[in-house]
Amino acid sequence: MTPQELAAQLARILAEILEARGGGETVAVTEADTAVERPKNREHGDWASNAAMKFAKRVGANPRELAQQIAEAVAALEGIAKAEVAGPGFINITLDAASAGETARRIVEQGEAYGRSELLAGERINMEFVSANPTGPLHLGHTRWAALGDSISRVLRAAGAQVTNEYYINDAGAQMDKFGRSVLAAALGEPAPEDAYPGEYIQELGKKALAAIPGLPDLAMTDRAAALAAVQEAAYQQQLAEIKDSLDRFNVHFDVFFSERTLHAPGPGGEPSPIEAAIDRLREQGHVFEADDAIWVRTTDYGDDKDRVFTRGNGIYTYFAADAAYYLSKKDRGFGEKIYLLGADHHGYVGRLTALAGAAGDNTETDITVLIGQLVNLNGARLSKRAGNIVELDDLLEWLGSDALRYWLARYPADSPLALDGEKLRSRTNDNPVFYVQYAHARSCAVDRNAVAAGIDRSAFEPALLTHETETELLGKLQQYPGIVAGAAELREPHRIARYLEELAASFHRWYDNCRVIPQGDEPAGDLHRTRLWLNDASGQVIRNGLDLLGVSAPERL
RNA sequence: GCCUCUGUAGCUCAGGGGAUAGAGCGCCGGUUUCCGGUACCGUAGGUCGGGGGUUCGAAUCCCUCCAGGGGCACCA
Structure with missing residues (x-):
């Protein structure tokens, strides 16, 4: 007998007792109310319930007396060796050996299915995580979210949910331009631009771009812009492919790689871009206003601490405008709950993303979940880009192996800061x-x-x-x-x-x-x-x- | 200043309102000639950051103070 089955029996018994005591008035008792625990002390039996103490006050009963009544009914169940009242009103239950041992056969027969459930059956969940810019390799800072996000997704699926793992590619905007200029300079052997991305990998991408684009040096002389565009695109595709390879080696698999660019692009017949369409939809709902030569969204209506802008003074859409269009895309694709897994350095986004869900007409409690994870360090050193001591995921995999890394990254709650010790792994x-x-x-x-x-x-x-x-x-x-x-x-x-x-x-x-x-x-x-x-x-x-x-x-x- | 996370054994950390707060490591001491000793068993080690509150019951929920991490863009 499993603890769930025991809890179900307990719930039934308790409901009957309460009904009889209350003169036929029914009292709702769920399995959660009667969930049994494994006592720390062996003398307290195999399973223990505190249900009598929880309900005693509600029905004006003496906890121990109510517990006694429940215990007697439980003891009469098949597979129960004994049920006793202890302390202030605990019910301590011991299974008979045959009933307990039966689990072994059941597990062998169910195999991989043992542990799966229908708890979240029917739920369509969008799970977005990692979403690192395609301007460089994945490093330790991303690995925790990769391991955690993928594991959450697996657990949700085991509970019967239909989950789509999604990676949002920030392939539009200034960072990509900077990336393109960096790689172009590397390809042509020019000195790196002022604000260039550092790192050996830029040189490698430059070499690959040079090899992949015939006549690149000549093109750069005659049409610099065309050369930049070609290099940027080639380097982007190359880097994205490498990220996918790394994730694959890390046993993390995405169902959808969603390109930010598609949100900026107008339709084939010149229809408004998804971003424009999104702003229009929010405007129709009355959440959009204009001020100071910019378009705003009134996120404060949904608990954000300030309103947010969709367009900058120069008319270009902000990152948040793309976020809005992206959220609506998820909603339109039929997802109920949208989960975002973000690092603690993005916790300021929680308010605005949640507000976005509200403005989109969704339930801010159930349709959006923003999980914030604390940062990781390895051997005492914080591994951030800024500090210049990046450890790439590929290097970590080679050094520690995927199993050790995934296990250690998944064995701590997301909100607990994590210090890894390489030798221990x-x-x-x-x-x-x-x-x-x-x-x-x-x-x-x-x-x-x-x-x-x-x-x-x-x-x-x-x-x-x-x-x-x-x-x-x-x-x-x-x-x-x-x-x-x-x-x-x-x-x-x-x-x-x-x-x-x-x-x-x-x-x-x-x-x-x-x-x-x-x-x-x-x-x-x-x-x-x-x-x-x-x-x-x-x-x-x-x-x-x-x-x-x-x-x-x-x-x-x- | 505001928001947020964290504070539990020497160290790294578990702990969904319940009984005597746990694990691993480290320390000290043990174990089966035979299924893998890469294991197992035991001793010692605690004002659960401080103080208030709610409750029959608080490491857990609320308030406050202290300490540390992170964040507070018409950047991406």
């Missing part, structure tokens, strides 16, 4: 959690291999035999997994998966140390060994499922 002992978890998986695979050789198979399953303390503990952990995934999806916190996997791996190692699957010495193989093989395989399966949600591999050997 490389270590192959249990001070490196990714290794510890992967080792548990590899170990379960080793047991499988040995079981085959020893003639142990899954032809018998007697869950009532799984009575060792470490087996009860391991089964409890395995039962928690679906709830962990659901919670991670609801809260958009994939680090819960990582923390859970570390606990699961610890339970697995402890069990392995105490309970043998392969008989020792002359001991004959029995149903206990065969049943334990199910438990071993179930553990490996859950670790595999969990690591997949983090985009981390589960090798069979290390």
